[in-house]
């Protein structure tokens with residue numbers, strides 16, 4: 001596990017963007033795993049800036065997002081589909097057919113999870129997965145206690161995650177109770193992982209991850225078993 005120390009959120013975002021741009025430049029057909037939440041927003045801003053200024057192209061890039069709320073269709077402004085289009089995709093030359101997120105309004109949600117997993121496999125797997133981490137150690141929406149064997153699946157969100165995500169909603173009651181998420185096993189099959197950690201609220205979680213004790217009660221600890229993980233963390237988190 002490599003750790004890159006950033007001065008602050010802005011610096012972390014610049015380093016992460018540069019890291020991804022280099023990967024995209026080396027492999028224009030990269031299969032990129034993406035995350036939502038506050039952590040990667042700054043990185044996405046910088047990818048957009050670079051696309052405008054330097055013309056880095058995404059036309060042959062394929063993306064798979066980690067998760068989506070159950071019951072939210074792509075046109076719901078609080079869906080992760082909408083988040084990704086607003087914060088990244090609408091500003092890039094990415095092809096809509098190459099963008100993948102779980103369908104939170106699928107009639108058969110279990111079948112949707114299976115199909116999502118299969119699509120990733122058929123594409124040859126994720127080359128690099130961008131991750132944030134919840135303060136309880138969740139990655140994607142894999143809450144503490146999730147089996148490390150889990151593939152893409154349906155989850156019930158914990159109260160702490162709903163509270164943390166309530167800032168994106170007008171009322172906590174509007175935060176969904178269920179989501180579809182890539183599983184820990186899905187994430188671990190990525191060839192490479194880039195984890196971003198910023199701020200004091202993540203300091204304890206990062207400490208837990210770095211102490212190397214791997215356990216299902218702290219999902220991010222599984223990253224200690226992955227052969228190719230880079231963490232970019234800012235000073236407040238370190």
Ligand SMILES: O=P(O)(O)OC[C@H]1O[C@](O)(CO)[C@@H](O)[C@@H]1O
Pocket residue numbers: 035036037038039040066067131132133134135138139140141
């Ligand atoms: O980046 P944030 O908003 O702190 O969230 C942490 C993690 O929790 C999630 O919101 C759950 O999916 C991830 O998208 C994110 O990486």
